[in-house]
Structure formats: C-alpha cells, structure tokens
Amino acid sequence: MIFIEWPDTDAYFNLAAEEYIFQQLDKNQDYALLWQNRNAVIVGKHQNTIEEINQDFVEEHDIQVVRRQSGGGAVYHDLGNLNYTFIINTQTSLYDFKELSLPIVHALQRLGAQVEFTGRNDLVLDGKKISGAAQMIKQGRLLHHGTLLFHSNLEMLGKVLVAKPAKIESKGIKSVRSRVTNMRDYVPDISIDQFKSTFVQTLAEEHDITRYELSAADRAAISALAAEKYSTWDWNYGQSPEYDVKKEYRFDGGGLSIYLKVNKGVIQSVRIFGDYFGAGEISDVEERLQSVTIREDAVKAALSGLEINDYIHGLDLDTLAHFIAV
Numbered sequence: 001m002i003f004i005e006w007p008d009t010d011a012y013f014n015l016a017a018e019e020y021i022f023q024q025l026d027k028n029q030d031y032a033l034l035w036q037n038r039n040a041v042i043v044g045k046h047q048n049t050i051e052e053i054n055q056d057f058v059e060e061h062d063i064q065v066v067r068r069q070s071g072g073g074a075v076y077h078d079l080g081n082l083n084y085t086f087i088i089n090t091q092t093s094l095y096d097f098k099e100l101s102l103p104i105v106h107a108l109q110r111l112g113a114q115v116e117f118t119g120r121n122d123l124v125l126d127g128k129k130i131s132g133a134a135q136m137i138k139q140g141r142l143l144h145h146g147t148l149l150f151h152s153n154l155e156m157l158g159k160v161l162v163a164k165p166a167k168i169e170s171k172g173i174k175s176v177r178s179r180v181t182n183m184r185d186y187v188p189d190i191s192i193d194q195f196k197s198t199f200v201q202t203l204a205e206e207h208d209i210t211r212y213e214l215s216a217a218d219r220a221a222i223s224a225l226a227a228e229k230y231s232t233w234d235w236n237y238g239q240s241p242e243y244d245v246k247k248e249y250r251f252d253g254g255g256l257s258i259y260l261k262v263n264k265g266v267i268q269s270v271r272i273f274g275d276y277f278g279a280g281e282i283s284d285v286e287e288r289l290q291s292v293t294i295r296e297d298a299v300k301a302a303l304s305g306l307e308i309n310d311y312i313h314g315l316d317l318d319t320l321a322h323f324i325a326v
C-alpha cells in the first residue's frame, strides 16, 4: 500500500489530487491518503449545492465550495478536520464501510478516543458524529474517504450548512444533519500529527507501506485538473440536478416573489410577482433571464441596460442580481 500526504490546503487542489491519484497513478497499487482543507464545504456528487449551503455566509467567510466525485451529503472542513482516503482494488479487498474504517477506528482508540461505527457509516463519540464517509466505485476500483473532526470550528460548521429559507424542490440528494463533536472535547491532548503517525503504524501492521511524494509533474497535472474542473462554477454549482425554487424578497416599499426552474445551472423559466411594479413590463425582465446561467455576473449581464427601478420600484440591478443568483 502506498501512503501519500501533501501539505496543500486548497480544496480545489485537494479534490483534484484525489481524482488524479485514482485515475493516473499505478492502478495495480492500493493507496492511503491524508489531507486537509482550509475552510471549505464539500458537497456530494448528486447534491443541489445552493440547497445545502448558506451562500452569503460562504462569501463573507471566504469558504471554498467544491463538489466531490462520491455521493452523500455536504460537510464542512477546516484545519481542525483531517480527511483520509483509501483507494483500493475491489477484487482483492473488502469494500464494506465498516471494514474500511477499521484502521481509522483502531488508530483513534489507541489515542484514547473511544469512537464507534454506526449503521449510517458515521463514526461517533459519545453518540455524536466525528466522521462521515462516502464512496465511489469506478472501473473495478474503490475510493473510500472520510472526515475526522479533531478541533474544527463547529459554530462555522453549523452556520454554513444551512441554506437560506427558500422553497426549493429538487431530486438532489439531501444531507443528513447530525449532532457533531470534536474529538478534542473528549481527549484534550489528541492531535492531528499524533494521529497521522499512529495511523501509519496501524496500517503498517497489516500492509507493506511505501511513502510516495507527489512529484512536480504530478502537481502540475493536479493543478491543471483543479483549474479545469474543481475550481469551476460549472462543476461546483452548475452540475446540480434540476430544481424549482420560490424566492421571497422584502424591501422598503414592497415584496417580490420569484419562481425559477433551473437545470444544470441554467434558468429554464422564471416568473416574477409583486405589488410595486413600475411602468416597465416585468415580462421584459423575465425574458432577459431566460436561458441565463444562474450566476450573479451572468444575471447582471443579461439585465444590463434595463433600468430595474422602472420595473420594480426601489430595487437596483445589483440587489436583484444578487437575490436571483444567491
């Protein structure tokens, strides 16, 4: 088994690194990876991103939002959280969630954290979640990865994983919200560094472990994959399943209701209702929004040149674009 860790904390780079190691490194080998993201939300492959996160909070706190290749729900990462990944050949290894998490469980128990596996594929401590895991199977190989909460900011975690109260209907996979805790609250001296070495020792009891350092060529390919996929709005937001959303906006002088149907990040239909309309026909605004990507800059561009205040008294373009897109 090959063990790889790397120092980068950029979530775009790190999700790209996982995919690169899975797709490009020697497929006859099994891998164990440890890596950390600075503030980020990682959503499941089949999730509707805006349904899972507080977009304003994300922007205010400079949190990266990245879609991953495995299914399941949305989780928050920061430097108090450690991620592990196993990439294995499913013909030769077990791919049961519980079996796969055993080296993690054993290493944590050795450090005094009495974690347990639950039927939901979570690890819990004192009944509270400290780890969530997800899997992807491709071409006979399995990627199993999970989080480990050592000392994350749970206030941020709680705030960022709450969508604004918009009424959304979609077939997107919903996250299963749990009570979470940090292992540090139960084992005050537990550290990520200590865990890393105990984990490698635990693995070495069952496998021959070889360390591998990502080369300059690996890093260049990973950066390219991050640039073309994991850092793009198209992948992180646009890949969401079709959804319908009703948005309500109150402002001085009135209120606005907007109904949107969005597929692959593109507005399919839009209806705007309110009681404060001006001289302009609101259908002009609706028509301009047809087939527009639901991003703030794209919405702004589509509506540019329209004097929004003529259509909706008291509203300007920036406010409307932000409201529609976020």
Ligand SMILES: Nc1ncnc2c1ncn2[C@@H]1O[C@H](COP(=O)(O)OC(=O)CCCC[C@@H]2CCSS2)[C@@H](O)[C@H]1O
Residues within 6 Å of the ligand: 042, 068, 072, 073, 074, 075, 076, 077, 081, 083, 084, 129, 130, 131, 132, 133, 134, 145, 146, 147, 148, 149, 157, 161, 174, 175, 176, 177, 178, 179, 180
């Ligand atoms: N970092 C972290 N660790 C454990 N649990 C978390 C975390 N962040 C949020 N949560 C809780 O889990 C639920 C979502 O649970 P749910 O079961 O819906 O989703 C998961 O667990 C997915 C785990 C994906 C792991 C990957 C590994 C590398 S990249 S991400 C969320 O609403 C919170 O209550």
